[in-house]
Amino acid sequence: MSNIALIIAGGSGARMGQDIPKQFINVYDKPVLIYTLEGFQNHPSIDAIEVVCIDGWHDALKAYAKQFDITKLQWVISGGSNCQESIRNGVYCLQGKISDDDIVVVHDGIRPLVDESVLSDVIDKGKQYGAAVSSLPYNEQIFVTDDHISTTKYIPRDTLRRVSTPQAYRFDLLVSKYREAYEKGIGVYDSQYTNTMMVDLGVTLYFAKGSEKNIKLTTKDDLEIFKTYLKREETRWLK
Numbered sequence: 001m002s003n004i005a006l007i008i009a010g011g012s013g014a015r016m017g018q019d020i021p022k023q024f025i026n027v028y029d030k031p032v033l034i035y036t037l038e039g040f041q042n043h044p045s046i047d048a049i050e051v052v053c054i055d056g057w058h059d060a061l062k063a064y065a066k067q068f069d070i071t072k073l074q075w076v077i078s079g080g081s082n083c084q085e086s087i088r089n090g091v092y093c094l095q096g097k098i099s100d101d102d103i104v105v106v107h108d109g110i111r112p113l114v115d116e117s118v119l120s121d122v123i124d125k126g127k128q129y130g131a132a133v134s135s136l137p138y139n140e141q142i143f144v145t146d147d148h149i150s151t152t153k154y155i156p157r158d159t160l161r162r163v164s165t166p167q168a169y170r171f172d173l174l175v176s177k178y179r180e181a182y183e184k185g186i187g188v189y190d191s192q193y194t195n196t197m198m199v200d201l202g203v204t205l206y207f208a209k210g211s212e213k214n215i216k217l218t219t220k221d222d223l224e225i226f227k228t229y230l231k232r233e234e235t236r237w238l239k
Helices: 032-041 058-067 083-093 116-129 171-184 194-200 220-231
Strands: 003-009 048-053 073-078 103-108 131-137 142-145 151-155 161-170 206-208
Touching (some): 003 032, 058 073, 083 103, 103 116, 103 171, 116 161, 161 171, 161 194
Parallel strands (some): 048 073
Antiparallel strands (some): 103 161
16 A cells, blocks of 8 residues: 655645745745655655646756655646646546555645644544544634624534645545546535545545644745744754
């Protein structure tokens, strides 16, 4: 059984307001996407990496991968018109290349601080259950609006989890559900992702470990937070 990383880097990053896709913005002389790939390159359980990359940047990615020694990168393919199409393209590309019981770890290319223990846990849960998502408890109070200016109802926060990538799925489940989703038009539009699609199709997801530093780089402020994480020293006295 192998573990394959499917990294989604097909977006243009318009909200970042830069001249190049945000996954290729250099931070301390290294593209954001390479930081992400290094987390998978350095993890002993990851056997191969596939990147779904924005058109026009394939050669640049391959050059960066060579420069920064991302030797596990095996496939670079084009994305789709939205995130779900990009993930689908990546999943379909793996057909005939990996086995049904292999684990595919789906991850956003603009989440460059994936922790080794988070990745280990989601792989373990994926192997155990077939569908696993990294998650964290929700620590704020959530209220439901009545009329946009008031509320009389809240959602108990102990019933909520914040879910992000990495997510891990058995390959046969992943392929079959993407085919079903696109045949039925379920879970493949707007901001939906693999996890929401799976739930829409009746699949039970299992929670794996998450991390607060696993931030998604969407705005310039996020980039500054990322830079702070890179430069800060670990506080080693905390238990």
